[in-house]
Structure formats: C-alpha cells, structure tokens
Amino acid sequence: MVKKIIGQTYIWFILLLMYLPILVLIAFSFTESVNVGVWKGFSFGLYGDLFHSKETLVALANTLIIAITSALVSTILGTLGAIGVFYSSKKFRKAFEFVNQIPVVNAEIVMALSLAIMFAALPSLLFKIDLRSYWTLLIGHVVLGAPFVYINVKPKLQQMDPSMYEAAIDLGAKPHQALWKVTLPEILPGIFSGFLLAITLSLDDFVISQFTTGPGLLSAGDPKIVTLSILIQDKIKKGPIPPQMRALTTIIFLLVVLGVIGVSVYRHYQAKKGTSKRERRA
Amino acid sequence: MKSNRGTRFQLFKRKHLCIPYGVFLVLFIIVPILIIVYYAFTDDNGLPSISAFVGFFTNWSKVNVLITSVFVALQTTLLCLLIGYPLAYFLADKKVNKNAVLITLFVAPMWINFVLRTGATRDLLTWMGINGGNMPYLATLIGMVQNYLPFVILPLYTTMLKLDKSQIEAAADLGANPVQVFFKSVVPQSVPGIVSACTMTFMPTMSSYVISDTLSEGKITLFGNYIYLDFANNLWHDGSFMALIMLVIIGISMILTRNSGKEEKEGGAAW
C-alpha cells in the first residue's frame, strides 16, 4: 500500500514536471502577452492570430504532409523489407539488419550531415545544382522512420506460425494472395505501431529537416519548405516562443489527449468485446 | 505446360520483397556515410589528406568541446537513469499502476514538436529566473533531461515487464528484504534495458545542438554545434571528420553493448 502511494505520487510528479513547460504555454495561450509569466487578462486573441498567421499555417501543413507521406513510404518499405529479409538467408539477414540499425543508433546530426552532403554539397560541386527539395526532405524522414517500422514488424513475423503461409498456399492461394490474405493480417498490429512511430518521429524531427529541406510544397515566402520545427527554431533564436504558437500548442495538446483517450477507450472496448463474445458462446 | 507454370512460381520468392528497402538503405545510408568518410580524408582538390584530422586534434577548442560534450552526455544519461529507473519500475508494477495507457503519456510529448518543447522549457526557466545569462549549464542539463527522459523510460519499461517474477519472489522467500531484492534480483535482470537506455540517451545528447543552443543562449557549445557550423560555413572536410568521430564512438558503443542489448530492440512494443 505504501509502495502504491509512493509509486503513484512519483509517477504523477515526474509526469507533471515533464508537462510543466507545455502546461504553462497552454495557460498563457489565453492571454495576449509577449512573454509567458505575464498575464494580460483572459482572451482568445492568440487563437485568432494563429489562424491569421500564414507562415504558421503553412508550416503546419508542410509538417503534416511530410509526416503522413514519409510515414506511409516508411511503412511500405519497412514492412516489405521485414518480410523479405525474414525469408532470406541468415547471413544476408544479419548484414541487412546491421545497416537497418545504423540510423536507429546513429546520431541524427551525422545522418543529416551525410544526406545533406550527398544532396547539396556534392551536386553543387559537380553540377552547380542543389538537389534539396520536397523529395530529399521526404527521403530524410523515411531514413528516420523506416528502420523503426522494420523493427516493429519483425517480431510479429517471428511470432507467426510459419505453416500459416504454407496452409494458405496449400489451400490454393497463389504466393501473393497468401501474403495479402494471411501474412499481412497477422503482422498488421506491428505495421500499425511502426506507422505510428514513423509519424511521431517525423513530427518531432528538426535536425534532419533542417539539413535536407529545399524548395517545394507550400511556401510563405521562404525559398525552402518550412516545417513547424524549422519555423520555431528560427523564431526562438531571436526571442521567446511567438505567442500564437502557444495557441497551436494548446490545440495539438488537446488532439494528443483525445488520441490517448481514444486509444484507451478502444483497448477497453476490445477487451470487453472479447469477453462478451466468449460469454455468449458459453 | 504445367512445368512452365511451376517455374513461374519459383521466380516469385518472398525474399525478393526486401529489394526496394535494400536499395533504399544502400543509397541513403551506406552511400552518404561513405561520402562522409571520403570527405574526412580529402582536401578541397579531392586529394587524400589528413588536414582535417590534424586540424581537429591541434585545435584545442574543438577537442575541448568533445570533452565537454562527453561530460554533458554522461551527466544527462546518469540523471535520466536515476529518474527514469524507479519510474519504469513503478509503471511496470501491476500493484502500483494498472493502466497501460499511462506509459503513452510519457511518449506523447513527442507529438508536440521537439523544438517547441525546448522553447517552452526555456521560456519557463527564464520566467523562473534560470536563464542562459546566469546559469547556462544548469539550463542545458534540465533541457536535456526533460527531452531524453522518454528514451530512458521506454526501454526500461519493456525490460521491467519481462522481469522474472518468480525469481523476485524466490529472492524474497529466501529471506532478502525489499532493498536486497531490488538490488540483487531486479537490477541485474534489467541490465539489458539499462544498456539500451544509455545508448539511446548518450549519443543523441552528445550530438544535439538545438537544446544547448536554445537553453544556454549560445553560451555552451556541444559537438553537434560544431558539425552544424562547419556545414553551414561550407567546411565539409572538417565537418565530415567530426561526424566520423561520432560514427566511431557510436560504433564502439555498439560493439560494447551488442551482447547485452539484444532484447530491447522491441522497445516499440509500448506503442
């Protein structure tokens, strides 16, 4: 009992500390002051500012587009890779997984620098062009996400009974039908969590974006694609977080909270569904 | 006729599915790293050169930054472990926490962008009177721990979930008091998680430049800052050489932790 009280207190205390900066931002999103810590009366004014700040909205849209497209590409590449490697020879698998592990353990800046030299430095030296664009930004984010998709899908393949695929073939499925109808549904949870992780990493990223971004997508006057992280970094170098960002933080936070609640409700519902079905049959 | 169909079946093999990703890995991971290695040991004329090598080790400020970075990274890792270890222990203990969703809350801040979080931390600290002007080192350390704590909690939590409960009970049964049980049974069993947590924190901390830049208001320079500055100033050979040093450190830590860190790669399980 004592342990439970201490444990719970500790958990929530650390959680509070972790969220404190964000909570402060949220609190001060309802007042129109330049700095946090200065309360100038309750107001929704910052939310209005947010929706009139073109550069913020453009950055937000760019961020979302990159996150979704890169996560999709990561998911497809990583999943196919995991399936293919799983059925390859052990030697090949080891080599493949070693390379896959490099971006996972490597410092982001090393990956970012190496990609930037390849996309920008080398071509500009050789052909006087800078290849950086939406596509290089996308590649950078896939480098970030795909290895994690791979890592999430692999254990699902290992858990799968290998004769399941054979059973499908045995029952008349062609190999691609067996993959689609049997293997895929089996590893779907892994694919899904890999996708989520890829989105998360993309949304969170700054370093890779800064090194690999170039012209393209939506623009608010900047020659390069500006994502939220690039925009914010640019602003906070010069001063406090722009007030309208506090409003944006509040909105994102609400979405995250809704997401977490959604997930827990879904899990609860799933667990309940499982038992009720069993009861009905019994 | 029939044997024809047979051969077609042989042509499609599941292992061929990894070709796209394999090509991707070669093009965008192996080739870029090779380019870095090339740049680290050539000069502007493309000739083999060790000027970047000599330049780095004869430049005291750069070596100094490397040492400072290692120091900051060590402190961050240690602090994260001290805070994160009991946290993961409590989170994984069914008696304390029955809610599996709680762990998601520790990862959820990642959905709010890293730069925004860092900025928020700085603004809060400034409000509280800790700022780059008066306490740059403390501010940086707080920012680092704040940011990298989830990376420690996740692998530790996954390892804690797999703890052998019967071994813990056996230890208690054999007369160990709770403290002894913790240090003789729980801690040794969670070594893989600790190793993984350390690697997931140490390297990013060393190479991060946004946090130190923002929180110390440019007063503390870490290794990552130099790499970034070299690139921004078109000093690719020097930048590449420093990136290579990071790669070597990462390689060494990978070899050192290869055996103990096999399990925790499924850290994503918490998702």
Next chain:
Amino acid sequence: MDKKNIIISLQGVNKVFDGTTVVDNFNLDITKGEFVTFLGPSGCGKTTTLRMIAGFETPTDGKILLNGEDITKIPPHKRPINTVFQRYALFPHLDVYDNVAFGLKLKKIPYEKEDKKGNKITAYRHLTAKEIDEKVAHALEIVDLDEFEDRDISTLSGGQQQRVAIARAIVNEPEILLLDEPLGALDLKMRKDMQIELKEMHKKLGITFIYVTHDQEEALTMSDTIVVMKSGQIQQVGGPLDIYNEPVNAFVADFIGESNIYNATMAGKLKVRFLNHVFDCIDDFPTNEKVDVVVRPEDVILKVVKEPSKEKVTGKIVTKVFKGVHYEYLVQVGKAEVECRDTKDRNVGDLVTVEVDPENIQIMKKELTSNVYREAWINNKNQVVIGEDPFACDITQLLKGSSVNEDGYLVGPDGKKYDLNDADVTAEIALDKVEMIDGYDNGDTNGDIVSIIYKGDHYQVMVRTDDEEDFIALTDYTWNEGDQVSIKVLPQNIKLSLKGEISKYEIE
C-alpha cells in the same frame, strides 16, 4: 499391386539440405484410398517427405507422380492435395466459417458456355456464395462442428481447432489428405478419441490419407500401411501386424512396441545362441552368422524354480510393476536383462526360468560394418576395456576440442575437467581396422579363429577371445579355423561414444 490404383508414387526421391541428406532414395507407391503412416523418430525425414508430396519442398533428385503424372515441380497451390498442419495453422484473423471457406473462395471451376459465335467453350468461374455455404456446412458436419461457423478461432479448444483444420482441408475435396502429426498438441484422452474419429472419417471420405507421426501406437491403431523410417531411409513397409510381428531389423523392432533385442550368433541349423543359451528357432541362417534377435516381452514364458536349471536360462526377477491387466517384470540373466509381461503375480527376488517358443524368436540379419562393443568401459589409464582386455584409445574424441592433461583428466575447451575412469562407453572398430598377428601375445588380446567366410576377394574372419568377445576382421590372407592369433587395433581406429552425458564425469 494394380498399377491403375496407384494414386501417388515416389520414385528415387532424395532431399539434401545444406549437404545433409534428409531423405535418401525414397521409393514408395501408395494406392487409392489407403491410410498410410510415415513412422519414425524426429529427424528421420518423414515430415520432409510429406512436405515434398504437398509441394513445399522440391526433391533434390527423383520424381513424384500423381495418378501417373509428374508433379515434382508443380507448386502446392496447384496440387489436389491438402494438408492438416502440426499446430493447425488456422488463420486467427478469420472465424471458423472463413477459415474453412478459404480455399473455396480462391477456387475456380470450369463450366461450359457459349461464346459470341455460339461455340461451346470452357470458362472458369468462382463458386457462388450458396455453393460455398453448402460445402462449408457439410465439411463442418463431418468434423462435428456444425453451428460453430461464426466462432473466433481463439475461442476454440485444441480439439475443436484440430477439427476446423481438418474441415478446412477436406472441404476442397482433395485426392490426398496429408496429416503432419495432427494430434501432437492434444492431451492423451483427446488423442485416443481423435484417432478413432480420424479412422472413421477416412472410411467415410474414401480418400487417401498420408499420416506422419512418431507415435508407434498411433500408427498401429490407424494405418493400413506403415512406412518405418530412419535417417531418411525406409526401413520397412507393411501392415501393422507385419511390422509388429516381423520387424526386418533391430531398429524397427525397437521402435515398434516393447522388445528385448540381443546380439546373437547362429549356433547350428535352426539354432541360435543368446543369453548364453542355445534356443531353437524357425529362421534359417548360416552357422556362426552374427544376427539380431527380437523377443517381445509378452512372448517370454517365466516359470518360478527353486534352483538354477542347467538346461534352461535361469534368472532372477529384479523389478515388478503392476500395469493393470498384467505385470511387467525385469529378469536379470547374467549381465543381460529380459523384459517380460505376465498376468501372474510373482515376487521380486524369485528365481525363474526364461523360455521362448521358437516361432516367437524373430531373427534378423545383421549388416556387419563394424565390431560394436556396448559393454566397454574406460579404465584409470584412459584405455578402453573390451571384454577383459585393455586397448589404448583416444579419449579426447568424446568431447570436441578437448585434451588430456598431465593428471590424466580430460580437459574441455572451456577448461572444465572430467575424470573418465570407469565411464561406460560403446566402442566401435571397423572390420578392416582389426589386425591379426600370428601367435599369442603379439597384440592387445589373444583369441582363436572360429569362422572364416570367403567374400569374393577377401576373407571375413571371426576371432573369439578367451573372454568370449568376438572380433571380426577382413583379411587378404588365408587362415585356418582354430588358428591362434593376437588382435591389435591402433588407438585412432577405436571409435568411442559415451553412455549418458559427459557432464556427470565433471570434477572440480
């Protein structure tokens, strides 16, 4: 056998994995409607053979014919053969109905239709939902699972999952049903029930069943034909009774049922010597031929006696276990043991005579490739003792990478020490490695030549030592029966294998 009735024929099938031959020159014809069981210990190649029939593996060599047509290279999804997998391999994301309907939904059937010009052509179509419904319902009825259609797989018991797996396979109306140890995951009671049910299902469906198991009782209960396999080779093919009563070699005898197996020597016309006694028998083999003898425990006749008999084998009961209908006794005869089954109650310590009717002594020709000594042991000089004579040998072969230290202990690659004094081993010496030297005391042991068989270009000579051990040697020279010789074997030519784990000899 009527050629037309052969549904599947394996001809000279070989399978090699990474240089290891898993299935070795497998030849077998299976007739339509037969229940055939591949029986053997794990690793004997039975599952690999099944997988080649299913199409999951391609033979390295040889052909598989289905109804006379070569299907060796046809992929599994085009074969009219379905499999019930070891752990069922049901699709957990589908319910019972969709699992069973899986194959039907993929299937296309030919039908006649008229093209634009009015010619009749064959087209292919999927089955209609109604057709699928009917077939699924029928299959589920056969396996006694009607009304389970919309159940989730995870809610089914092991036995029910097993039935779904069978229904899923038979719904496609295969010509052959392959079953890969399908009852392995069930508990004993369930297994017994399912064995009978499967047998009935086989009768009802009238299709060929090929069944793989390592459980000899299961094979005997269910099969029309049993194929006993070992190390990728067929040992014996026959009905359950043949296999049980007339095993062709010691392996089959040992694998099927309980049996006493002895090394024996033909002692004359229809006479065989084992347990230090000459028995009458009904199998004719040349005198002095080395043979294996099998006696089933239930064929041993025990009689309690007061004193050891001179004419009959006498032993002492050392253990007794009540088994319900009968007792199981272990009788010690000299160094050997005889396992017996008897309904009469006797006591441990009773002196008994052991008799066997001539027709119950199954004699099997022994393929001689080497001299095998199962009662050998290692002495304190690290020599191997065969009979009563020590032979120098190399004990490091018992542990890979080991060496012998100055104290005579075996040291493993990991530094662990082993004291092998008194360790029981099996020693094996190839026939051509036994060297004979004229006269006594010139080798490791002495003996007299008891038999010489001319083998075309060389002689196979048997030497019996004074402690009744036989050495068989191959030689180019002419010897005579009764010659006194010495036997010499080079240390590197004695192959040793330890009985039990080496770890029990480990010392601190």
